[in-house]
Amino acid sequence: xxxxxxxxxxxxxxxxxxxxxxxxxxxxxxxxxxxxxxxxxxxxxxxxxxxxxxxxxxxxxxxxxxxxxxxxxxxxxxxxxxxxxxxxxxxxxxxxxxxxxxxxxxxxxxxxxxxxxxxxxxxxxxxxxxxxxxxxxxxxxxxxxxxxxxxxxxxxxxxxxxxxxxxxxxxxxxxxxxxxxxxxxxxxxxxxxxxxxxxxxxxxxxxxxxxxxxxxxxxxxxxxxxxxxxxxxxxxxxxxxxxxxxxxxxxxxxxxxxxxxxxxxxxxxxxxxxxxxxxxxxxxxxxxxxxxxxxxxxxxxxxxxxxxxxxxxxxxxxxxxxxxxxxxxxxxxxxxxxxxxxxxxxxxxxxxxxxxxxxxxxxxxxxxxxxxxxxxxxxxxxxxxxxxxxxxxxxxxxxxxxxxxxxxxxxxxxxxxxxxxxxxxxxxxxxxxxxxxxxxxxxxxxxxxxxxxxxxxxxxxxxxxxxxxxxxxxxxxxxxxxxxxxx
Numbered sequence: 001x002x003x004x005x006x007x008x009x010x011x012x013x014x015x016x017x018x019x020x021x022x023x024x025x026x027x028x029x030x031x032x033x034x035x036x037x038x039x040x041x042x043x044x045x046x047x048x049x050x051x052x053x054x055x056x057x058x059x060x061x062x063x064x065x066x067x068x069x070x071x072x073x074x075x076x077x078x079x080x081x082x083x084x085x086x087x088x089x090x091x092x093x094x095x096x097x098x099x100x101x102x103x104x105x106x107x108x109x110x111x112x113x114x115x116x117x118x119x120x121x122x123x124x125x126x127x128x129x130x131x132x133x134x135x136x137x138x139x140x141x142x143x144x145x146x147x148x149x150x151x152x153x154x155x156x157x158x159x160x161x162x163x164x165x166x167x168x169x170x171x172x173x174x175x176x177x178x179x180x181x182x183x184x185x186x187x188x189x190x191x192x193x194x195x196x197x198x199x200x201x202x203x204x205x206x207x208x209x210x211x212x213x214x215x216x217x218x219x220x221x222x223x224x225x226x227x228x229x230x231x232x233x234x235x236x237x238x239x240x241x242x243x244x245x246x247x248x249x250x251x252x253x254x255x256x257x258x259x260x261x262x263x264x265x266x267x268x269x270x271x272x273x274x275x276x277x278x279x280x281x282x283x284x285x286x287x288x289x290x291x292x293x294x295x296x297x298x299x300x301x302x303x304x305x306x307x308x309x310x311x312x313x314x315x316x317x318x319x320x321x322x323x324x325x326x327x328x329x330x331x332x333x334x335x336x337x338x339x340x341x342x343x344x345x346x347x348x349x350x351x352x353x354x355x356x357x358x359x360x361x362x363x364x365x366x367x368x369x370x371x372x373x374x375x376x377x378x379x380x381x382x383x384x385x386x387x388x389x390x391x392x393x394x395x396x397x398x399x400x401x402x403x404x405x406x407x408x409x410x411x412x413x414x415x416x417x418x419x420x421x422x423x424x425x426x427x428x429x430x431x432x433x434x435x436x437x438x439x440x441x442x443x444x445x446x447x448x449x450x451x452x453x454x455x456x457x458x459x460x461x462x463x464x465x466x467x468x469x470x471x472x473x474x475x476x477x478x479x480x481x482x483x484x485x486x487x
Contacts, residue, residue, distance in 0.1 A: 022307020
């Protein structure tokens, strides 16, 4: 009869596990425009799938950049730390799933007791009594998840796991984009170094010309001093450009997990054309940005925690069973007469708790509302970054075309100024001015190309680098039967 009652209680409890309190998660609406206001100068030429999945940097077709990105993926310490955080989140989700299974413990014990011959209740004094007790008790406890507290906890843990997986992708995207930007900045400085060195060669030839004319009485000492000043100033610029290049080289060393003193990159001038970058529609951003996906999964986590807080208002039903062996003699410990057992159930209903449960529910609801605001802000930031990249590329493209004309004009101006000076119809100040103008024009043209490449990198990053949210859908922990017999 007792077993029949117990089985009925278990059956009712199992049926009640279908009752789960707390809100069902639905992703809040985030406003998305229908189209981009500026699609950039190369949009129409770009195929939909031009950003390679997982290796977005290959869109630039640079083998050395590809090599550095692979080294980053294997040795960057920040990325390794993010991978460890994902492993930690997966383990914590497994911890949460363990609540769905019963717990079992064993507590073997041996004790010896000497009872006094004059102990209370012993009306006739006797000799002291010494007795040993041997016991092997087992305990089994199982909380029936009546109102979904454990399931909501697991749901929150899985949402946190997926959020951490998206965070890992976000860290990787940020690091790989930073490496690509540093790489193209370094290559731009290689080109700028070449420009300054070429200018120094021109100025040295100019100094030789002025010096020979000065020795022949055709040029003043002022002309000679002005040309020497210009040469020294340009040489100073060369040192500063080289210092900037060294900084980017050291940054790339750290990103690839290499000590800076042992890391060197051979100088190669920048010779790239910014690639076409496919945009898609703005609503794609909700699935293509890992930081947006992380914020969305954090909302799901907070929503589940609201359910956990609501379950605290409802009863908790625990089934407990115990048994084992107990004897005063070790020889008879594992015999049938030494066996004992007990079974029962406990229903705990909170009544008064000083407002703790109500305050905890209010806190989790506020945390959920905060996560919604953060999610919507991350979406707005994503749209801003894409639009910034598009408008910047558009402006830089026009500026680069205009600056190319300026460089050609500066070259003609220098040639004319030299001819006029040699012909005696212009002062050497015109030549110096033309030399400075050509150097500045060439450096600016080089810098604009570098900015185009870096902006292209950050536009690809703003678009998610070919990533999409489907890559984290399978990052969940599901309870497994094997857990019932695991520690």
